[in-house]
Amino acid sequence: MNHLIISFISQDRPGLVDTLSNAVSQHQGNWQTSSLHHLSGYFAGVIEIAVSAEQTSDLIDKIQSIEDFKCQIETANANQTTTHADIVIELTANDRSGIVQEISSVIHNQGGNLLKLVSSHDSAPHSGQELFKAKATISVAENTVDDLINALESLADDLMVDISR
Template sequence: MNHLVITFIGPDRPGVVDTFSNIVKQNNGNWQTSSMHHLSGFFAGIFEVAIEASNTENLSSELQSIEGYTVHIEKAVTSASQKADIVLELTANDRSGIIQDISSVIHHQGGNLLKLVSAQENAAHSGQLMFKAKAQIAVDDAKIESLIAALENIADDLMVDISQ
């Protein structure tokens, strides 16, 4: 069994996911984890497919022939999944470079950023642009407190909450 990680981007239009999922189904693939988003008129995503080795080449060819979409396919080497030790919710006034600051602190504190979902939102009362993110991080238990403290030290307005 092959595990393929597939990324794509193209102009947003109705039926895109139906097109991709139909090709996966026709090739007897099993659509697994995915994340897809509309971004500034484009539709971009990443998903994983488990598929018999004999069907891999045809699936790849059909996906890459979808008109208007750039598709990249990588064969994954399966290994034991690394468990996310903590999930953090981060909120701050939005500013340039905030993702780099956060990812740098996580890296330097020995953490591994497994998943990051971020957004910009207007604050309820002031209308000020806010940065909000949810991050899954694998980190040794002994380093959790120092990681959170280092994140909170990025800026006075950065709030860090542990969630599940």
């Protein structure tokens, strides 16, 4: 079984996910994991599809033939087991330029690997202050989790960090 990682962007239009899922279904593929988003009139995402070796080439051709659909497709091995802990952190702080760089730098410098980051920009309920909110999944050596959290919390007084495992 091959695992296709498909990243794409397209002008948003009705039926785009239906078109993709039909192509996967026609080639006996299995839609594994995805993250799809509407962003300023565009539809963008990343999808992991499991498909037999015999169907891989035809499925890639079918996806690449979708009209006005820009994509990159890579073939990957199935997930490997890891000795690292996966932790999920939720971050909230006053929004400021460079906050993602600060957070990603701390994660990297503490030996973590950022697996997933979902962020948003909101207004605080009472003050209207612009807030940065993010949910991140990080793979990190079990014995360094506390150091990573301490380093994140020391970035700024207004940064709140909630952790789950």
